[in-house]
Amino acid sequence: MSLTLVSAKSVEDDRKARFESPLSVRGLTVSYGESPAIFSVDVTVRAGAMTAIVGPNGAGKSTLLKAALDVVKPLAGSVQIYGQPLAQMRDRIAYVPQRASVDWDFPTRVIDVVLMGMYRQLGLLGRVRARHRTLALDCLDRVGMRDFETRQIGQLSGGQQQRVFLARALAQQADIYVLDEPFAGVDAATEKAIIAVLQELRDAGRTVLAVHHDLTTVPDYFDDVILLNTQIVAAGPVADVFTEDNLQAAYGGRLATARVDPESVAG
Amino acid sequence: MGAEFVALSLPPILIGICVAVACALPGNFLVLRGQALIGDAISHVVLPGIVVAFLVTGVVAAGPMLAGAAIAAIVAVVAIEAIRRLGQIEAGAAMGVVFTAMFAGGVLLLEQSDTSSVHLDVEHALFGNLESLIWLDATGWASLFDVQALATLPVELPRMALALIVVAAFVWIFWRPLTLASFDEGFAQGVGLPTGAIGLGLVIVSAIAAVAAFDAVGSIIVIAMFICPPAAARMMTNRLTHQVAWSAGFATLAAVIGYVLAGYGPLWIGASASVSAAGMIATVSGLILAAAALCGPHRARNG
Amino acid sequence: MLADALLLQLGYNAALVTIGAMLLGVAAGVAGTFLFLRKRALVSDAISHATLPGVGLAFVLMVAMGGDGRSLVGLLLGAALSAGIGLLCVQWLTTRTRLGEDAAIGAVLSVFFGFGIVILTIVQTLNAGRQAGLEGFLLGSTAGMLRSEAMLLAVSAALVLALVVLLRRPLTLAAFDPGYAEAAGWRLGRIDLAMMGIVLLVTVVGLKVVGLILIVALLIVPAVTARFWTERADHVVVLAGLLGGLSGYGGAALSAVAPALPTGPIVVLVSFGFFVVSLLLAPGRGVLASVLRYGRYQRRVHVRQGLLALAQGQPIYERLTHRLLRRAGYILPDGVATADGQAAAAKAQLDEARWAIVRGDLVFVSAATRYDGLTEIETVLTPDQITDVDARIMAPQAVT
Numbered sequence: 001m002s003l004t005l006v007s008a009k010s011v012e013d014d015r016k017a018r019f020e021s022p023l024s025v026r027g028l029t030v031s032y033g034e035s036p037a038i039f040s041v042d043v044t045v046r047a048g049a050m051t052a053i054v055g056p057n058g059a060g061k062s063t064l065l066k067a068a069l070d071v072v073k074p075l076a077g078s079v080q081i082y083g084q085p086l087a088q089m090r091d092r093i094a095y096v097p098q099r100a101s102v103d104w105d106f107p108t109r110v111i112d113v114v115l116m117g118m119y120r121q122l123g124l125l126g127r128v129r130a131r132h133r134t135l136a137l138d139c140l141d142r143v144g145m146r147d148f149e150t151r152q153i154g155q156l157s158g159g160q161q162q163r164v165f166l167a168r169a170l171a172q173q174a175d176i177y178v179l180d181e182p183f184a185g186v187d188a189a190t191e192k193a194i195i196a197v198l199q200e201l202r203d204a205g206r207t208v209l210a211v212h213h214d215l216t217t218v219p220d221y222f223d224d225v226i227l228l229n230t231q232i233v234a235a236g237p238v239a240d241v242f243t244e245d246n247l248q249a250a251y252g253g254r255l256a257t258a259r260v261d262p263e264s265v266a267g
Numbered sequence: 268m269g270a271e272f273v274a275l276s277l278p279p280i281l282i283g284i285c286v287a288v289a290c291a292l293p294g295n296f297l298v299l300r301g302q303a304l305i306g307d308a309i310s311h312v313v314l315p316g317i318v319v320a321f322l323v324t325g326v327v328a329a330g331p332m333l334a335g336a337a338i339a340a341i342v343a344v345v346a347i348e349a350i351r352r353l354g355q356i357e358a359g360a361a362m363g364v365v366f367t368a369m370f371a372g373g374v375l376l377l378e379q380s381d382t383s384s385v386h387l388d389v390e391h392a393l394f395g396n397l398e399s400l401i402w403l404d405a406t407g408w409a410s411l412f413d414v415q416a417l418a419t420l421p422v423e424l425p426r427m428a429l430a431l432i433v434v435a436a437f438v439w440i441f442w443r444p445l446t447l448a449s450f451d452e453g454f455a456q457g458v459g460l461p462t463g464a465i466g467l468g469l470v471i472v473s474a475i476a477a478v479a480a481f482d483a484v485g486s487i488i489v490i491a492m493f494i495c496p497p498a499a500a501r502m503m504t505n506r507l508t509h510q511v512a513w514s515a516g517f518a519t520l521a522a523v524i525g526y527v528l529a530g531y532g533p534l535w536i537g538a539s540a541s542v543s544a545a546g547m548i549a550t551v552s553g554l555i556l557a558a559a560a561l562c563g564p565h566r567a568r569n570g
Numbered sequence: 571m572l573a574d575a576l577l578l579q580l581g582y583n584a585a586l587v588t589i590g591a592m593l594l595g596v597a598a599g600v601a602g603t604f605l606f607l608r609k610r611a612l613v614s615d616a617i618s619h620a621t622l623p624g625v626g627l628a629f630v631l632m633v634a635m636g637g638d639g640r641s642l643v644g645l646l647l648g649a650a651l652s653a654g655i656g657l658l659c660v661q662w663l664t665t666r667t668r669l670g671e672d673a674a675i676g677a678v679l680s681v682f683f684g685f686g687i688v689i690l691t692i693v694q695t696l697n698a699g700r701q702a703g704l705e706g707f708l709l710g711s712t713a714g715m716l717r718s719e720a721m722l723l724a725v726s727a728a729l730v731l732a733l734v735v736l737l738r739r740p741l742t743l744a745a746f747d748p749g750y751a752e753a754a755g756w757r758l759g760r761i762d763l764a765m766m767g768i769v770l771l772v773t774v775v776g777l778k779v780v781g782l783i784l785i786v787a788l789l790i791v792p793a794v795t796a797r798f799w800t801e802r803a804d805h806v807v808v809l810a811g812l813l814g815g816l817s818g819y820g821g822a823a824l825s826a827v828a829p830a831l832p833t834g835p836i837v838v839l840v841s842f843g844f845f846v847v848s849l850l851l852a853p854g855r856g857v858l859a860s861v862l863r864y865g866r867y868q869r870r871v872h873v874r875q876g877l878l879a880l881a882q883g884q885p886i887y888e889r890l891t892h893r894l895l896r897r898a899g900y901i902l903p904d905g906v907a908t909a910d911g912q913a914a915a916a917k918a919q920l921d922e923a924r925w926a927i928v929r930g931d932l933v934f935v936s937a938a939t940r941y942d943g944l945t946e947i948e949t950v951l952t953p954d955q956i957t958d959v960d961a962r963i964m965a966p967q968a969v970t
Contacts, residue, residue, distance in 0.1 A: 104569065116451075124444070252931065364842070371838035488680075498673045568668040
């Protein structure tokens with residue numbers, strides 16, 4: 001009897017927590033073939049914070065992001081944005097996918113890529129007007145790519161491409177910024193530029209959620225951290241969660257390698 | 268010259284241009300998405316679709332044949348996708364299995380059934396008969412303004428023009444989703460675009476172009492126009508809008524030059540009869556591609 | 571009549587053709603497997619369509635030189651030459667321009683075929699009234715073959731097969747482990763060239779039997795079919811050869827009974843029949859097995875997640891989970907756990923706690939990789955190890 005009372009209260013708490021969180025995930029299991037990439041994941045992302053998703057290779061970090069954005073279909077579980085189903089809240093999420101997933105030989109220019117971020121605003125046939133163009137150029141300016149406006153996207157370096165992707169996300173003018181490995185394969189200057197933009201967003205009250213693979217920079221860059229290894233190992237403020245024991249639990253025998261060579265846990 | 272040209276050459280040239288452009292437009296996206304051979308597969312499965320439609324309805328009419336071919340194209344694409352996913356078979360191989368089997372089925376059905384009374388055979392399906400689409404009632408350029416004469420235009424011309432309008436409208440309306448889904452599928456899904464439906468839509472529109480073209484020119488020219496003009500155009504520019512414009516230009520050029528060479532070329536070198544216009548249009552499109560591949564300003568990959 | 575055909579009782583020519591088609595099928599199945607495993611299956615489509623202008627030009631040339639132009643050897647030489655040029659074009663477009671291989675294949679096959687049609691229309695005007703019979707190359711026709719042609723087919727099919735058997739080592743290496751092949755001193759480029767050469771030969775020999783539009787099926791379908799039945803590379807090769815041989819044999823025999831029908835489509839449909847059966851019924855990768863397995867797996871995940879939710883006193887949100895737990899007798903309709911349910915939930919919870927220890931400890935590195943949220947820990951660890959793990963659940967501080 002007491003059991004049902006407790007759960008009735010926890011349902012109420014849960015509902016409230018999810019309503020306030022920009023992104024909350026319940027019992028999410030995603031599976032490619034017959035082994036789960038993530039299993040029964042419960043996570044509530046804190047509003048106005050920068051959160052890193054950290055975990056070993058193949059821990060399901062990208063999968064968690066993709067499932068949160070309904071890019072891959074979950075086997076079980078649900079995702080809510082400010083307590084609402086994703087479909088109604090698309091406009092509030094901006095997304096930077098992994099750089100490797102894109103056809104860089106595609107005939108398109110930097111400015112066109114940034115304008116793609118305004119797709120939901122422009123619709124099918126809406127004209128690109130001066131204000132859209134101004135916003136796009138402004139976004140490029142914020143990532144230091146203004147001068148590359150008319151370059152073909154494939155002619156840029158990896159770091160420059162990543163900045164353009166971030167500019168496209170900025171053009172989405174969202175409340176939540178979801179980034180998949182934003183620092184993978186980029187130069188140090190780009191990493192600095194990107195983190196500065198993300199911190200700006202955070203300071204303006206936006207929420208940032210990024211898959212990250214360099215353990216050494218987690219405390220410097222992020223407020224919260226989600227340690228993932230198929231399941232959630234721990235989640236919360238960096239100071240509480242980013243501990244030796246938790247890392248050991250998440251990485252197991254791979255912790256030493258993860259420390260020495262951050263690239264080895266990318267992906 | 269004028270009267271003869273308007274009656275004998277103008278309709279086939281216009282039909283050829285409509286076919287070429289209607290195929291080249293969606294072809295741009297097929298080539299960019301690495302699905303060039305879907306065009307190949309579609310044009311092969313049009314035959315069984317048409318044969319089945321004929322066997323079911325018993326008449327050779329545009330409506331049922333168009334529907335049958337479109338259904339066959341969808342069946343083929345779904346089957347390819349199913350084999351690829353369920354059997355974890357590479358897309359090219361899955362395609363090879365499906366379109367050869369469907370084409371083989373179509374050929375056997377055709378040979379088995381009594382279609383001798385109607386104009387339906389394998390060779391016609393492969394290379395069509397563009398030259399036969401003449402406008403008997405035309406007496407000269409003035410006929411273009413003569414309502415009575417216009418009514419006797421070969422029916423393929425308005426049909427193909429309509430197909431071109433449908434294809435162009437699709438590409439125009441869905442330009443943004445098509446571009447986004449082709450360039451960065453992950454991001455497209457992230458902003459809520461149904462990329463699967465967009466891909467299927469592209470295939471269906473390609474099928475519409477292929478089916479409408481098929482009757483007039485056969486399937487070989489269809490494959491050539493899906494691939495060659497867009498591929499050549501890709502090497503001329505790094506902007507998608509410009510590429511699509513180039514591809515339409517190349518397609519038109521191939522249709523006109525190909526038709527003229529087929530019809531008049533042999534006469535110039537002293538031979539008496541003409542050669543296959545469809546084959547010549549495909550050949551010219553190949554020459555255009557070769558020229559672009561040898562000296563197009565953007566022929567090489569980045570980096 | 572069909573039985574006669576299958577038993578090679580329809581005369582010497584028909585028997586030769588049937589045997590030739592079988593040998594060709596084996597060679598195509600094996601060669602196609604290498605192509606398929608190198609993910610270049612449809613290159614063969616470009617090769618086969620590119621034969622047409624060669625056939626036509628060879629005919630024109632032979633007529634110009636005073637022959638009747640119908641010599642099969644001459645026509646096939648022409649086919650091989652133009653197919654080789656087509657292959658070079660595909661390679662050149664793929665390596666030297668920004669076009670992908672798919673676009674290069676499509677461009678070459680349609681342009682060469684279109685040009686071939688142009689030549690064919692010239693051939694028709696060259697000797698009006700005289701049937702050159704070149705249309706037979708489109709869809710294959712084995713009916714009314716001359717003895718010398720049937721002999722040529724059977725012998726060249728046997729030779730191609732012998733070549734495949736001779737080169738099977740390097741081909742297998744390059745297909746399954748290109749890195750190792752290079753390290754072992756093989757030149758990958760040359761092996762690929764040899765592979766394409768064999769594919770070209772198969773295509774040319776098969777022109778008269780299957781026709782250039784459908785020969786690609788003979789190369790692809792057996793390999794794809796074989797892949798459903800085995801995960802072992804060498805078995806795929808053997809099985810594909812077997813399936814190809816059966817298709818060639820069965821198809822040619824059937825077509826001997828129905829001479830009005832083109833041979834190619836029949837061979838292809840026999841081969842496709844094997845494919846469909848495999849797609850649906852193969853034990854591992856077949857559709858039926860996959861669907862059953864996936865449904866079972868999804869139910870297991872839901873039950874497990876439901877039990878964990880029960881153990882932690884959380885409500886069950888999803889209908890499917892609810893229904894499955896009800897059916898298993900773990901909960902009552904109002905969502906309250908039964909005695910069974912509580913026991914199962916406690917077990918699931920304990921399992922997860924044990925796994926958490928295992929996955930965080932270097933000692934269990936190999937066991938930890940088996941974690942998938944579903945596997946019971948008893949299947950991975952010995953009872954002693956479990957006792958050890960349980961001790962640490964009680965006293966987590968003991969871990970250094």
